[in-house]
Amino acid sequence: MSLSQSSTTTVHEDVPVSLRLSRPAINAQRINDTLQLSCQWGATPDGGMNRLALNDDDALVRRWYIEECVKVGCDVTVDAMGNIFAVRPGKQQGPPIAMGSHLDTQPTGGRYDGILGCLAALEVLRACHEAGYETKHPLAAIVWTNEEGARFIPSMLGSAVWAGVRSLEFGQSRVDEAGVSVREELERHRFLGVTASSHEAIPLKAHFELHIEQGPILDAAAHPVAVVTGVQAFRWFEIKVQGRGSHAGTTPMHLRHNPLTAFCQMALSAEQLAVQFGGLATIGRVGSLATQSTNCIIDDIVFHLDIRHHDDDKLDQLEAAIRESFAKIAAETLGVRLASWEALTGSQAVKFDPFAVDCVRNACKPYPKEEIISGAGHDSVNTSKRCPTAMIFIRCKDGVSHHPSEFSTREDIAIGGSVLLDAVCRYDSAV
Ligand SMILES: [Zn+2]
Structure with missing residues (x-):
C-alpha cells in the first residue's frame, strides 16, 4: 500500500x-x-x-x-x-x-x-x-x-x-x-x-x-x-502644489498665488480623465505642510492620488494625461508650481x-x-x-x-x- x-x-x-x-x-x-x-x-x-x-x-x-x-x-x-x-x-x-x-x-x-x-x-x-x-x-x-x-x-x-x-x-x-x-x-x-x-x-x-x-x-x-x-492595476502618488501664503484682506484676487485654486481644478480634472480612460482616480488625502489660518492664503497643498485601471497600458495613458493636465493647470495659475510628484507604491x-x-x-x-x-x-x-x-x-x-x-x-x-x-x-x- x-x-x-x-x-x-x-x-x-x-x-x-x-x-x-x-x-x-x-x-x-x-x-x-x-x-x-x-x-x-x-x-x-x-x-x-x-x-x-x-x-x-x-x-x-x-x-x-x-x-x-x-x-x-x-x-x-x-x-x-x-x-x-x-x-x-x-x-x-x-x-x-x-x-x-x-x-x-x-x-x-x-x-x-x-x-x-x-x-x-x-x-x-x-x-x-x-x-x-x-x-x-x-x-x-x-x-x-x-x-x-x-x-x-x-x-x-x-x-x-x-x-x-x-x-x-x-x-x-x-x-x-x-x-x-x-x-x-x-x-x-x-x-x-x-x-x-x-x-x-x-x-x-x-x-x-x-x-x-x-x-x-x-x-x-x-x-x-x-x-x-x-x-486592477493601481498607483499611488504624493503630489505637492506650491504657491505663496499672503494676507487674505490685502491681496487682490488677481494677484494671488493660491495653490488651493489649482488643486481644485486638478481634482476635477483627475476625475474627468479617469472617466474618459475608463479607469478610477481618487484623492483620498489632502493637507498642507503650512500653518493654516482663516485670513491667510495657504502656502501649499499636499495630496495623495490613487489611480486604477484593469489594463496596464491604459493606466500608463491615464497617468500621462493626468500629469499633462496638472502641469498645465499649475502653469496657468499665477505663481503656482508642481513642487514634487512622488510615486508611493503600485501594482500591475x-x-x-x-x-x-x-x-x-x-x-x-x-x-x-x-x-x-x-x-x-x-x-x-x-x-x-x-x-x-x-x-x-x-x-x-x-x-x-x-x-x-x-x-x-x-x-x-x-x-x-x-x-x-x-x-x-x-x-x-x-x-
Ligand atoms: Zn480581505
Missing part, C-alpha cells in the same frame, strides 16, 4: 460507510453558524470585528481553526510567516489545490472580509470529509498572515513572502505602532513555523479564494455571486488563470452572476504569481466593507461556499 493510500484510509475511517463516496455538499446552516462562532474572538459591541493580525484574538481563532481542520483529517504546516496550511490528503500525492484567505480584520472591521474565505474553505473540507469524498489532489485551507496591513504595513504580507514578492527578513521585521515586530508576535504565540515561507517549500497546485465583493456591483445588480477575472494588473476562472464560471452557472475585475488587492494577487489562481465574490450589503455594518446574507454565504466547492472539484478532476 502506498503512502497516499494509507493516509487516505486514515482520513475516512471514522466516516460511516453509508456516507462514503457520496457527492459532497455545503451545509448552509453549518457554514453560517461556524463563521459567526469564529467571530467570538475579536467581536466588538457594535457587531463588527477588531482582530488585528497576530494579536491575542487572532492567535485564539488561528488555534481553533487548526483544531477544526485536524478534526477533518488535515495535516497542518505553519510557515516562518505564520501562514497556516491545513492539507487534506488526496488520492495522489503532490501540491494541494488550495482555498485561502485571511482571518485578520481592520480595527473597525466586519465579520465577512477574509473570514468568509477561510471559513468556507473549512466547510469544503468538512463536506468532503463527511461525504468520504476523495479528491485526486490534496486539498488545502490556507490562512494568510496580516492581509489587512492594519497592524503591520504593508497589506498582504504573509502571501507576499510566500510568493517571493517580499523577503522573509522584510516580513518578519515589520513593526506595529508600539514597535512590536511580526517575528516577536509569531514567537509569543508559538506561530513561528520551522518550514520556510516560500512557494518552493510549500508549492500549491492552484489557489481559489472566496471573498465578499467589497463594492456595490452585485448588490446593485441583485446578483449573489461573481466570477472574478483579475485585479492581474489576469487570473483562464482555466481556474472557467472552473469558477461553470460552478456559478446555477446562479445569476456578474463578471468582475477586482478593484481591491487580495492574497490571490500574490498567489497568482506562483500558481493558477481564481476568485469568487459574493454580494455584500450596499457594497460596504471595513466597517461593522459589513453584511452578507446566509443564503449568499451558502452559495459562495457551494461555488467554491464546485470550482475546486472541477479543477481537481480536470488537472
Whole structure:
C-alpha cells in the first residue's frame, strides 16, 4: 500500500460507510453558524470585528481553526510567516489545490472580509470529509498572515513572502505602532513555523479564494455571486502644489498665488480623465505642510492620488494625461508650481488563470452572476504569481466593507461556499 493510500484510509475511517463516496455538499446552516462562532474572538459591541493580525484574538481563532481542520483529517504546516496550511490528503500525492484567505480584520472591521474565505474553505473540507469524498489532489485551507496591513504595513504580507514578492527578513521585521515586530508576535504565540515561507517549500497546485465583493456591483445588480477575472492595476502618488501664503484682506484676487485654486481644478480634472480612460482616480488625502489660518492664503497643498485601471497600458495613458493636465493647470495659475510628484507604491494588473476562472464560471452557472475585475488587492494577487489562481465574490450589503455594518446574507454565504466547492472539484478532476 502506498503512502497516499494509507493516509487516505486514515482520513475516512471514522466516516460511516453509508456516507462514503457520496457527492459532497455545503451545509448552509453549518457554514453560517461556524463563521459567526469564529467571530467570538475579536467581536466588538457594535457587531463588527477588531482582530488585528497576530494579536491575542487572532492567535485564539488561528488555534481553533487548526483544531477544526485536524478534526477533518488535515495535516497542518505553519510557515516562518505564520501562514497556516491545513492539507487534506488526496488520492495522489503532490501540491494541494488550495482555498485561502485571511482571518485578520481592520480595527473597525466586519465579520465577512477574509473570514468568509477561510471559513468556507473549512466547510469544503468538512463536506468532503463527511461525504468520504476523495479528491485526486490534496486539498488545502490556507490562512494568510496580516492581509489587512492594519497592524503591520504593508497589506498582504504573509502571501507576499510566500510568493517571493517580499523577503522573509522584510516580513518578519515589520513593526506595529508600539514597535512590536511580526517575528516577536509569531514567537509569543508559538506561530513561528520551522518550514520556510516560500512557494518552493510549500508549492500549491492552484489557489481559489472566496471573498465578499467589497463594492456595490452585485448588490446593485441583485446578483449573489461573481466570477472574478483579475485585479486592477493601481498607483499611488504624493503630489505637492506650491504657491505663496499672503494676507487674505490685502491681496487682490488677481494677484494671488493660491495653490488651493489649482488643486481644485486638478481634482476635477483627475476625475474627468479617469472617466474618459475608463479607469478610477481618487484623492483620498489632502493637507498642507503650512500653518493654516482663516485670513491667510495657504502656502501649499499636499495630496495623495490613487489611480486604477484593469489594463496596464491604459493606466500608463491615464497617468500621462493626468500629469499633462496638472502641469498645465499649475502653469496657468499665477505663481503656482508642481513642487514634487512622488510615486508611493503600485501594482500591475492581474489576469487570473483562464482555466481556474472557467472552473469558477461553470460552478456559478446555477446562479445569476456578474463578471468582475477586482478593484481591491487580495492574497490571490500574490498567489497568482506562483500558481493558477481564481476568485469568487459574493454580494455584500450596499457594497460596504471595513466597517461593522459589513453584511452578507446566509443564503449568499451558502452559495459562495457551494461555488467554491464546485470550482475546486472541477479543477481537481480536470488537472
Ligand atoms: Zn480581505
